[in-house]
Amino acid sequence: MAGPFVAKRRNRRWMVGIYWGMMVPLTAFVVGRVFARQPSEWFMLIAAAVMVLNLFTLSRLGTKPFFPAPMLIDREMVAFWNGKEDLARLDADLRLDERETQLRDRAHFRAYGILVWFALGWFGLLCVSRMLEPAWSAWTGPVFLSVLIAVLLGLPQTLLAWNEPDVNPTGEEE
Amino acid sequence: MADNTKGGPGESGLYNRIAVLRAERGVSRQDLADALGVNYQTIGFLERGDYSPSLKLAFGLSEYFGLPVEAIFSTRPLEPLSAQVYGVRTENLGGKGQA
Numbered sequence: 578m579a580g581p582f583v584a585k586r587r588n589r590r591w592m593v594g595i596y597w598g599m600m601v602p603l604t605a606f607v608v609g610r611v612f613a614r615q616p617s618e619w620f621m622l623i624a625a626a627v628m629v630l631n632l633f634t635l636s637r638l639g640t641k642p643f644f645p646a647p648m649l650i651d652r653e654m655v656a657f658w659n660g661k662e663d664l665a666r667l668d669a670d671l672r673l674d675e676r677e678t679q680l681r682d683r684a685h686f687r688a689y690g691i692l693v694w695f696a697l698g699w700f701g702l703l704c705v706s707r708m709l710e711p712a713w714s715a716w717t718g719p720v721f722l723s724v725l726i727a728v729l730l731g732l733p734q735t736l737l738a739w740n741e742p743d744v745n746p747t748g749e750e751e
Numbered sequence: 752m753a754d755n756t757k758g759g760p761g762e763s764g765l766y767n768r769i770a771v772l773r774a775e776r777g778v779s780r781q782d783l784a785d786a787l788g789v790n791y792q793t794i795g796f797l798e799r800g801d802y803s804p805s806l807k808l809a810f811g812l813s814e815y816f817g818l819p820v821e822a823i824f825s826t827r828p829l830e831p832l833s834a835q836v837y838g839v840r841t842e843n844l845g846g847k848g849q850a
Contacts, residue, residue: 675789
C-alpha cells in the first residue's frame, strides 16, 4: 500500500500534520457547537468526519486500516482511492503479517496509554468545573466523547506513520 | 546489501544469513515475502536483524531455503558460509586467502 511518497517518513510526518491540522479545528468547531447547545447532529458529524478522514488520509500514509479487510465498509471505494482494481490484490495488501500486527498492537498500547492520561486530566477538569460552576458539567460528556473519538481513531495510525522508518517501496535493496 | 552477519545483531539480538541466502539464490524480497505470506518490508526488517521472527516464520524460512534454522539464525555472529564450507581447506593451505 505504501507508495513512493509515503515511503518517506518526512512526507508521512507532513501528512500527519495536515491530518491533525484538519482534525483539531473540526473538533474545536464541534466543541463550540456543544457550547451553543446544539450537540447532537454535530456530534454525529464529527464521528462521520473522523471516520472519512481516517480512511482517506491516514490509510494513505502507508499504515494499513486496523479493520480486517472483510470488515472494511466499502472495499471498492478503498480500491478506487488506492488505484487498485484487483480486489484480491488489495486484500493481500491489507492483510497484516505478524510484524505488522505486533506494530499495530504496540501503537494501540501506546495510544491508549496517552488516552488514559487524557481521561484522567478530563476527570480532574470535571471535578474542578463541578466545584466552580455546576452548569459546565452538562457539556463535559459530549465534548469528552468528541475529543475521545478524534484521538482514538487517529492516534494509533499517527504513531505508526510518525515513527516507522523510511521504506523502499520496490522491495529491492536499500 | 542489508546483511547482519557482520556488525551488530540489530534490535532482535539475532544474527542471520537471510540476505546472503537470498542473493545467492537470486530471490527478491518480494518473492520471498510472497512465499512466506508476509510483507516485503518484514523481510528487510528480518535481514537487518530489527525484527525477531516467530517460530512459524523461522521454520518457514528454514523450509524455503532447505536449511536448518540454526544455519539461518544465530545468537552469535555467523561465520561467512565460504569460510564454513572451505575453512578446513584454507587452514590446510596455511591461511592463504583469508581476510
